[in-house]
Amino acid sequence: MHTQSSSVLILGIGNLLWADEGFGVRCVEALDAAWQFGAEVTVMDGGTQGLYLLPYVTEARRLIVFDAVDYGLEPGTMRLVEDGEVPRFMGAKKMSLHQTGFQEVLASAQMLDRLPESMLLIGVQPVELDDFGGSLRAVVRACIEPAVAHAVARLRRWGVSVEPRADAVLRLNDVALAMDAYEAGRPPPEAACRHGDLRFVTTSGET
Template identity: 65%
Template sequence: MEKRILVLGIGNLLWADEGFGVRCVEALNAGWQFPPQVTLMDGGTQGLYLLPYVQEADCLLVFDAVDYGDTPGDLREVVGDQVPRFMGAKKMSLHQTGFQEVLMAAELTGKLPAELVLIGVQPEELEDFGGSLRDVVKAQMAPALNLALDWLERWGATGRLRDSEAEPITDAALAIDLYEGERPPADQAYRLGDARFLNLEAA
């Protein structure tokens, strides 16, 4: 019987390197096509809303930016029961707490995927609202995709290079080229939040 495979990219595109997971699953979808038992999904920051999709999968592969305390840009491949532990290593944002809870809930209901893989990168910058991936993190996308393709092949779902344009799995307005190209310069759009409130701390 064919394994049902879920490939999730999680994180927040709006906070620089937090968008690594979503950018990876976007690129995988844009470059390759897979057998019908494979679902590629932008999991964003949806947390427990992802539970039914995780429960239906036999194999789960997650792309994410995870703070391991490593050198920025370091890539890690985490397998099996280590995945939930690493998802909670250092919570950078609410999405990681939420996804750790998804895995716990799937386990409690007896529907945790039999095979778990996390392909994670150490972020360089998170405090940059509206920013994109830093170069050291973006450079790890190709190695991350190669790892994912190897796992998918191992699970019986070999990817084929696309011969036609893919249906995007995220909003077209957030496509990386458009997102990066239309960002206003720093003197027009403050990067770190609302300066009026930040200045209150110094007052």
């Protein structure tokens, strides 16, 4: 394992547009809005970037990842996975391309002998993924606060400076993607288009 860096990387991965796949991103947004950290900490919406995340992972000594993970458990169940078990769980029962991509990131970091020496995956069993433009289901959304609390506790155990922010505002993404704003613009379930979000779909000939 490499030891040249003392940095900490906190990643939320997933896709906000596909219901519970957005869990990881919503967690890292909530963490960054509520807490501030020492200069050694990088907080990132990793989205579905896959191998583009490799330079960040290989420079980190410690890694925390938020994600929706198919553990084969009851929907809404949160589970923490640590260190050498993290790559195995990221590769099991892949739900989407973003997990394939992040498994490749971890495998590449391991081949380079630059895998973070401490890793924590904070994952929740999703309820619904096949709902384009949909929001987190209630039991998954309820896991955001405890997931963030687990991350804060681990950071403090690692000796990282963690302090409450005076102003809880969205910093990682555009305000239009904030959970409240995003959900306010979503049609009710019975009227929503499951093949696309009509807020972003135009008819033929429109620009």
